[in-house]
Amino acid sequence: MGSTSPFKDHHHHQQQQSYPITKKLLPWALYALLPLAIFRLYLHPLDLFSENEVITKDLQNKPIIVSTAPKPVEEVRNDCDYSNGEWVEDKMGPLYNGTSCGTIKDGQNCMGHGRPDSGYLYWRWKPSQCQLPRFEPTKFLSLLENKHLAFVGDSMARNQLESLLCLLSSVSHPDLVYTNGDDNKFRRWHFPSHNVNVSVYWSPFLVKGIEKSNTGFNFNKLFLDSVDNRWALDLEQIDMLVLSVGHWFLHPAVYYENDSVLGCHACEGLNHTEIGFFDVLRKAVKTTLKAITDKSITDGNQIDVILTTFSPAHFEGEWDKNGACSREKPFEEGEKALEGMDADMRNIEVEEIEEAKNKVIQVDRLRIEALDVTKIAFMRPDGHPGPYMYPNPFADGVKDRVQNDCVHWCLPGPIDTWNEILLQVVRQWEAESMRRRG
Incomplete structure (x- = not known):
């Protein structure tokens, strides 16, 4: 069939x-x-x-x-204003924790010191105009390969530096190769995987200054027409600078310019004119940017300069009162306005950066940018150590008086976002350089 x-x-x-x-x-x-x-x-x-x-x-x-094919030019948006947006809940959380990173200053290790709430770890900054990518440690290291990145400024510079080290340590272990000064104020790490050096230089005014002491005069001395040689003398070996200043200008100080007293701030008992600190901050930033620019042009060295803008504190009441910064959530958009001193400090820094950029717009080997984090920081009253700047502050019961840190940031914490934006700035610069090379 x-x-x-x-x-x-x-x-x-x-x-x-x-x-x-x-x-x-x-x-x-x-x-x-x-x-x-x-x-x-x-x-x-x-x-x-x-x-x-x-x-x-x-x-x-x-x-x-x-x-040997040329690397494709990375598409990086250069029209995104990362400074405006809102904090949104994020289930993913940080790349590291208080025990996995060995470079956190003891006072910012909130997890290790027993902070009971963890909600502050699960928020993410969402810019209004675009997306902010998560931090890519390997990408950052590849962009900085064979280079020296230096954080220069006050303790906020150190706070941002330690955040970056922890983020990078999630993929590559750094070696501490240099340390000096009280409280290790001058340190350098080396990432052998990409031959990257990362340093921190203590310089709370950027310009030359003599800090107040417990045994001598109780005010700072600032010399506004000279940069601090503790970092300036190393400019030849630095490829990228991240500057951060502001909080130390609030302390009592006497200001000098052209070898004479210009005025002072909160200097009761001294026969000097009170001039506040806003114009002084402007002069200090201007002197610093000019010194870097002149050095780059004179020596022909390429150097990148980033200024992290003022990061507001969140004290509510007395610094040693329990609950000085006890909020557990970010401010919502419109809940509280950025104004007053915080806004003025930020505006001065951004204005000086823009002026410096306009002066060097034709200089290929010098790039300058503001890392505008003031509003981002302002909206995170929940991200500070508070009483957990010390281990287990309530182990013996709740106390009415306890020292609080409502200035610096827990690690991990909101300050990791500063470095996410820093990476985007560096990526944009690299993309622009590749386009010019064609």
């Missing part, structure tokens, strides 16, 4: 006839082609590969193929 294909027997018979011939000829054909292929490779070794590939050797002297 059923039909039979008229080609079935013919096909089977043809296979039986041709198979022995094919079986005999195939090995001879391969033996003949092999010498030709070897001879072809000997005469033209690179023709077998793409025009964007070359043969090299690895560390064990084994040949490998490496692409």
Whole structure:
């Protein structure tokens, strides 16, 4: 029953006839082609590969193929204003914790000191105009490969530095290669994986200053026409600077310019004119940016400058009163306005950065940018150590008086966002450089 294909027997018979011939000829054909292929490779070794590939050797002297094609220009938005937006809940949380990172200053290790709530770890900054990508440690290290990044300024510079070290440590362990000064105020780490150096320089005014002491005068002395040589003398070996100042200008101080007293701030008992600190901050930033610019132009060195804007404190009441900064959630948009001193400090810094950018717009080897985090920081009253600047502050019961830190930031915490934006600034600069190189 059923039909039979008229080609079935013919096909089977043809296979039986041709198979022995094919079986005999195939090995001879391969033996003949092999010498030709070897001879072809000997005469033209690179023709077998793409025009964007070359043969090299690895560390064990084994040949490998490496692409020489130009890297594609990374698409990075340069029109995003990261400074405006809102904090939104985020289930993912931080890249590190208080025990996995060994570079956190003791006073900012809120998790290690027993802070009971963890909600402050699960918020993410959402800019109004675009998305802020999560921090990519490997990407940051590759962009800074063979370079020296230095954080210069007050304890907020150190706070941001330690945040960055913890973020990077999630993929590559740094070696502490230098330390000096009280409280390790001058330190340097090296990431062998990418030959990246990261340093911190204590310089709370950026300009030359003499800090008040418990045994001498109780006010700072600032020399507004000279930068602090503790960092300035190392400019030749620094590729990128992240500056951060502001809070130390609120302390009593006497100001000098051109070897004479310019005025003072909160200097009761001294025969000097009270001039506040806003204009002094402006002069200090201006002097600093000019010194860096002049050094770069004179020496012909490329240097990138980023100024992290003023980070507001969140004291509610007395600094040693329980609950001085006890909020557990960010402010919502419109809940509280950024105004007064916080806004003025931020505006001065942004204005000076813009002025400096306009002056060096034609200088290819100098790039300047503001890392505008003032509003971002202002909206996070929940991110400070508070009483957990010390271990287990309520182990013996709740106290009415307890020292609080409502200035610095828990690690991990909101300040990690500063470095997420820092990465975007560096990525944008790199993309622009690649486009210019064409």
